[in-house]
Amino acid sequence: MxxxxxxxxxxxxxxxxxxxxxxxxxxxxxxxxxxxxxxxxxxxxxxxxxxxxxxxxxxxxxxxxxxxxxxxxxxxxxxxxxxxxxxxxxxxxxxxxxxxxxxxxxxxxxxxxxxxxxxxxxxxxxxxxxxxxxxxxxxxxxxxxxxxxxxxxxxxxxxxxxxxxxxxxxxxxxxxxxxxxxxxxxxxxxxxxxxxxxxxxxxxxxxxxxxxxxxxxxxxxxxxLVPGGHLRLRFGDADALAEASRILVGTQRDDAELTLSVPSAGGVDTVRTVLDRLDAAHIEVADLSIHTPDLDDVxxxxxxxxxxxxxxxxxxxxxxxxxxxxxxxxxxxxxxxxxxx
Missing domain, CATH: 3.40.50.300 (P-loop containing nucleotide triphosphate hydrolases)
Incomplete structure (x- = not known):
């Protein structure tokens, strides 16, 4: 150009x-x-x-x-x-x-x-x-x-x-x-x-x-350029949250919201890997959202x-x-x- x-x-x-x-x-x-x-x-x-x-x-x-x-x-x-x-x-x-x-x-x-x-x-x-x-x-x-x-x-x-x-x-x-x-x-x-x-x-x-x-x-x-991307997983009950937190090391847990934040760039492979690990443990995810850094973060x-x-x-x-x-x-x-x- x-x-x-x-x-x-x-x-x-x-x-x-x-x-x-x-x-x-x-x-x-x-x-x-x-x-x-x-x-x-x-x-x-x-x-x-x-x-x-x-x-x-x-x-x-x-x-x-x-x-x-x-x-x-x-x-x-x-x-x-x-x-x-x-x-x-x-x-x-x-x-x-x-x-x-x-x-x-x-x-x-x-x-x-x-x-x-x-x-x-x-x-x-x-x-x-x-x-x-x-x-x-x-x-x-x-x-x-x-x-x-x-x-x-x-x-x-x-x-x-x-x-x-x-x-x-x-x-x-x-x-x-x-x-x-x-x-x-x-x-x-x-x-x-x-x-x-x-x-x-x-x-x-x-x-x-x-x-x-x-x-x-x-x-x-x-x-x-900036960190902060993560997957946000919400579970149906406290038991599922606790078990998911044990399996997915390095996550942030919110007991009140029944959610886990998993550090991730949001790629398809990462999402698939996380869901496969939870599925293997028979843990059902009620909701999943992907959060990536925006220009505010930049x-x-x-x-x-x-x-x-x-x-x-x-x-x-x-x-x-x-x-x-x-x-x-x-x-x-x-x-x-x-x-x-």
């Missing part, structure tokens, strides 16, 4: 604070890669460097084969960026927002009208197209925001926490849109704090913590802590505003217009 994004040794500091400390990252064309990490890990700073909004201090950064410093215009021509905050103009309608972006992208009058109509249909915004944005829900604004990013059909799209603050239905709508984009060959780099979002969308996940990539692999590969192990209430990773030593402030004076509207110019 061809690399759409190639990063080696990327560094970025603000005064004495190092935000990115030798980041290496590869994103293959036509795939989704999630950049996951705690607040302040450097996710947004990485996206801003890749999209030419920030200049790296050192390292090699290529997007679609173009250097982000020496060939910034070529990079901008092939990318789209949806930032953490909506970049739509609330004083005009959805259709007018899209037309403005089409003109900034120099599509021409006829092509602009065609492309705007296509995107309004694709993002289910036809009925709301000529309504003021004050009437739009948060999910509608985010769909419009992404539609504006796609106006010129970019090869590479950066989605910086695109579903933050959305309700579950709107989040799933955005997920389906991302899947459709990738099916059409678009490359997506997604930053998110939502572990389920990364698990749902990304073929690969890079874990960024303290300005460094601390793990990189498929979701399944990352889950295998992040707890790799980044130190996880906010159990939100499912988002959090950092104990870095202010959460670091990433957002890293673009200095670049507001969210400027992000989009910068890519369009």
């Amino acid at each position: 061809t690399s759409a994004i190639h990063v080696r040794g990327l560094t970025k500091s603000y005064g004495t604070q190092t935000v990115l400390d030798g980041v290496d990252l590869t994103v293959e064309a036509g795939t989704v890669t999630a950049l996951l990490g705690p607040n302040g890990a450097g996710k947004t700073t990485t996206v801003h460097v890749l999209s030419t909004l920030l200049r790296p201090d050192s390292g090699t950064v290529l997007v679609n084969g173009h250097d982000v410093v020496r060939e910034a215009e070529a990079v901008r021509a092939s990318i789209g960026l949806t930032g953490q905050f909506s970049a739509v103009d609330n004083l005009i309608t959805g259709e007018e927002n899209l037309m403005l972006m089409a003109r900034l992208r120099h599509l021409g009058a006829t092509r602009s009208k065609q492309r705007v109509a296509e995107l309004l249909e694709q993002f289910d915004l036809v009925e709301a197209a000529r309504k003021p944005l004050a009437t739009y829900s948060g999910g509608m604004k985010r769909r419009l925001d992404l539609a504006m990013t796609l106006i010129a059909r970019p090869d590479v799209i950066f989605l910086d926490e695109p579903t933050t603050g959305l309700d579950p239905r709107s989040r799933h709508t955005m997920w389906n849109i991302v899947r459709d984009l990738v099916a059409d060959g678009t490359t997506v780099l997604l930053t998110t704090q939502y572990l389920d979002e990364a698990d749902e969308l990304a073929g690969r996940i890079a874990v960024l913590d303290g300005g460094r990539i601390v793990a990189d692999g498929t979701p399944d590969e990352l889950k295998r 992040f707890f192990a790799l980044t130190g802590r996880v906010d159990a209430a939100s499912g988002a990773a959090s950092s104990p030593d870095t202010a959460s505003n670091t990433d957002t402030a890293s673009s200095t004076d670049t507001a969210s509207n400027t992000d989009t217009k910068e890519n369009a110019s």
Whole structure:
């Protein structure tokens, strides 16, 4: 496969604070890669460097084969960026927002009208197209925001926490849109704090913590990095539980729940072996479930802590505003217009 994004040794500091400390990252064309990490890990700073909004201090950064410093215009021509905050103009309608972006992208009058109509249909915004944005829900604004990013059909799209603050239905709508984009060959780099979002969308996940990539692999590969997988066996009575506990050494027993936890990666061979041993002893299992480590476990192990209430990773030593402030004076509207110019 061809690399759409190639990063080696990327560094970025603000005064004495190092935000990115030798980041290496590869994103293959036509795939989704999630950049996951705690607040302040450097996710947004990485996206801003890749999209030419920030200049790296050192390292090699290529997007679609173009250097982000020496060939910034070529990079901008092939990318789209949806930032953490909506970049739509609330004083005009959805259709007018899209037309403005089409003109900034120099599509021409006829092509602009065609492309705007296509995107309004694709993002289910036809009925709301000529309504003021004050009437739009948060999910509608985010769909419009992404539609504006796609106006010129970019090869590479950066989605910086695109579903933050959305309700579950709107989040799933955005997920389906991302899947459709990738099916059409678009490359997506997604930053998110939502572990389920990364698990749902990304073929690969890079874990960024303290300005460094601390793990990189498929979701399944990352889950295998941490222990904790087990089989949970429930029995019909205390006698069966006691006998199973005697046969299966090294298990954890819960007398109140009549269950045993058997350490296991969850493979078929392990399950078969356990059941065969119990069957040979004429012990009946009332219920069996397989528990494997999830991305919560991975992040707890790799980044130190996880906010159990939100499912988002959090950092104990870095202010959460670091990433957002890293673009200095670049507001969210400027992000989009910068890519369009």
